[in-house]
Amino acid sequence: MLVASIALLGLLATPVGNQVFPERTIAECTAGNPAEIRSLGGRRAYSVPLANTDCGAFRISQDTACTSDPARTIQLSSGLNYDLVVRGPRVPFLVSPWLVSAQVSAEQPAPSSGTGRLSDLEAMRSRLDDTLAEIDPEGEAARAAERAESEAAIAELAAEFSAETLRAFDYEQPPYDERCDSWRTVMTSQGLQHMTRADAAEKLALPAGVTPHDPLLPCEDFQCANSGE
Known part of the structure; x- marks a missing residue:
């Protein structure tokens, strides 16, 4: 048996x-x-x-x-x-x-803003800064300069990949099937970018006060077949 x-x-x-x-x-x-x-x-x-x-x-x-x-x-x-x-x-x-x-599925979870995780990281960094200030007060000026440089680099990177810089809304887009594609390839001013569906929706949304290119610029890559149809 x-x-x-x-x-x-x-x-x-x-x-x-x-x-x-x-x-x-x-x-x-x-x-x-x-x-x-x-x-x-x-x-x-x-x-x-x-x-x-x-x-x-x-x-x-x-x-x-x-x-x-x-x-x-x-x-x-x-x-x-x-x-x-x-x-x-x-x-x-x-x-x-x-x-x-x-x-x-047609119904998807609400996109995570990531603010909770970001707040936790900022709180951890603040506690670390306080501890270092107590241990090595003389090095605080140098650490402050490093933090400012790091924050400036992050802000520059964020601006480089912002919707206003990538201007995906100016371009014809590669074919996309919302039922078969878990990710999305988006044509931008920096070429094709592979991103999550949520990020793609954010980059393709037209910012307030911005006028898209008319007519749309062509999508130029082998993945762009049948774009704009």
């Missing part, structure tokens, strides 16, 4: 064995960090990678089809919601369903 059960679990763990189960859709699963993808089977030759979501872990093949356009593949990006088409049973610690296809 035990041998038969083990054999059955082994069969269910294969794509062929999964064909006896119907496909089902699980909506709005938030993908985890791709760096946390682990393998079922350890380092063995038949180990299968698992993609983590808040709906559970799913076995994935090398290429996952986009549900709305099966000719395309999709990669799950941490923090985005996906509608998953899966097949097969889930037996804790032994068998996970296969991910058949996926598409980006």
Whole structure:
């Protein structure tokens, strides 16, 4: 009986064995960090990678089809919601369903402003500055100069990649499928930039009082095929 059960679990763990189960859709699963993808089977030759979501872990093949356009593949990006088409049973610690296809969900989590993390870092730096001032008061002037230089460099970098500088709204954009593309490639004054969907929306938004180029400037790169259509 035990041998038969083990054999059955082994069969269910294969794509062929999964064909006896119907496909089902699980909506709005938030993908985890791709760096946390682990393998079922350890380092063995038949180990299968698992993609983590808040709906559970799913076995994935090398290429996952986009549900709305099966000719395309999709990669799950941490923090985005996906509608998953899966097949097969889930037996804790032994068998996970296969991910058949996926598409980006229409509903997404609110973009993180990052202000909380930034405030924490600023508080840590302030405490460190206070401690150094107590330990080495004579070096405070030099540290203040270094802080000012660092803040100026950060401000310069932020300005370099601001919407007003990149002016993505002046350009025709590469093709983009909101259901199949987890990231977005945006044409800017500094060429094509690969960025998150939230960052792309921010860069493409027209700032108040700014007039876009008319007509739009061309998108010039092999990824720009069919842009502007």
